[in-house]
Amino acid sequence: MKVLITGAGGQLGLDLLEAFADHDTVGLTRAQLDVTDEAAVAEAVAALRPALVVNAAAATDVDGCESDPEGAHRANALGPWWLARACERTGSTLVTFSTDYVFGGTAPSGPGGSPRGYTEHDPVAPLSVYGRSKAAGEHLVRETLSEHHIVRTAWVSGARGRNFVRTMLRLADAGGPVRVVDDQTGSPTTTRDLAAAVRALAVSGRHGTVHLANEGSATWFDVAEAVFALAGRQVDLTPQRSSTLDRPAPRPAWSVLDTTHARTMGIGPLPHWRDALGRLLDELGARGPGAR
Numbered sequence: 546m547k548v549l550i551t552g553a554g555g556q557l558g559l560d561l562l563e564a565f566a567d568h569d570t571v572g573l574t575r576a577q578l579d580v581t582d583e584a585a586v587a588e589a590v591a592a593l594r595p596a597l598v599v600n601a602a603a604a605t606d607v608d609g610c611e612s613d614p615e616g617a618h619r620a621n622a623l624g625p626w627w628l629a630r631a632c633e634r635t636g637s638t639l640v641t642f643s644t645d646y647v648f649g650g651t652a653p654s655g656p657g658g659s660p661r662g663y664t665e666h667d668p669v670a671p672l673s674v675y676g677r678s679k680a681a682g683e684h685l686v687r688e689t690l691s692e693h694h695i696v697r698t699a700w701v702s703g704a705r706g707r708n709f710v711r712t713m714l715r716l717a718d719a720g721g722p723v724r725v726v727d728d729q730t731g732s733p734t735t736t737r738d739l740a741a742a743v744r745a746l747a748v749s750g751r752h753g754t755v756h757l758a759n760e761g762s763a764t765w766f767d768v769a770e771a772v773f774a775l776a777g778r779q780v781d782l783t784p785q786r787s788s789t790l791d792r793p794a795p796r797p798a799w800s801v802l803d804t805t806h807a808r809t810m811g812i813g814p815l816p817h818w819r820d821a822l823g824r825l826l827d828e829l830g831a832r833g834p835g836a837r
């Protein structure tokens with residue numbers, strides 16, 4: 546199968562390139578294809594005529610998006626739209642990624658009143674510019690191309706690029722005290738497991754919106770604690786409230802993704818996030834001798 550991966554220089558794009566390596570796969574970085582350039586997108590898709598386009602390009606600096614809403618909209622809404630329009634003309638399927646930050650953060654009530662994860666059918670209510678731009682991208686793709694997979698994922702970390710896990714390892718190296726918020730709960734996910742699941746999804750023919758994330762839920766504090774334990778690092782780690790951080794973009798307090806839809810249609814379950822994190826640390830060569 547001929548596959549085009551856009552945003553191929555990002556942390557997910559790089560792992561998607563490996564997951565699709567046994568296909569006839571072309572990866573284009575931002576320098577090679579800017580997805581906000583409608584003509585360039587149309588030209589690239591028409592020239593390659595891929596059966597599948599996987600769009601890993603996005604403006605992912607959640608705080609940065611607050612001061613550049615038009616840039617966020619161009620990359621996260623228009624980019625996927627231009628790709629969907631190009632795919633429509635070539636009969637290609639499009640996979641594009643969205644986020645748990647399309648949700649508002651008030652945990653839906655599950656059995657017995659306990660909080661449950663968001664399903665694909667829960668209403669979106671983004672709190673940030675980033676979340677709104679991703680929700681707009683979802684909407685435009687759905688309206689344009691029936692053969693689409695909108696993959697909502699969350700809290701993504703891979704062996705390359707900028708992410709929370711690598712930041713925690715860097716802070717452990719720096720040796721000072723580390724403060725991490727414990728009042729946001731989500732679905733930590735690795736690019737490695739996500740890319741493998743996307744591959745399975747892309748050949749399934751089961752189009753639509755789907756949540757793909759590692760199993761289990763955690764706060765950022767839980768993830769930091771697990772990173773330091775698995776890496777065998779002694780770090781002075783203390784919990785912090787989000788309100789004390791004063792970051793430009795509000796984050797949902799609860800954004801756990803329910804993956805029932807994916808699992809029941811035969812995609813996944815992805816491994817538990819702790820297992821995924823352990824394998825990520827192995828990949829980074831960061832699993833410590835004193836690992837707990």
Ligand SMILES: NC(=O)c1ccc[n+]([C@@H]2O[C@H](COP(=O)([O-])OP(=O)(O)OC[C@H]3O[C@@H](n4cnc5c(N)ncnc54)[C@H](OP(=O)(O)O)[C@@H]3O)[C@@H](O)[C@H]2O)c1
Binds near residue numbers: 552557558641701
């Ligand atoms: N990271 C997370 O925690 C997270 C959570 C939920 C959903 N997602 C979604 O997952 C997907 C992959 O994200 P990621 O974590 O791999 O992010 P990433 O590492 O920031 O990768 C995004 C890539 O897209 C490129 N890009 C930005 N604007 C572009 C444009 N106009 N044209 C072409 N490429 C462009 C970036 O290039 P530059 O670096 O040169 O700008 C970067 O290589 C995104 O759709 C993101 O919204 C991520």
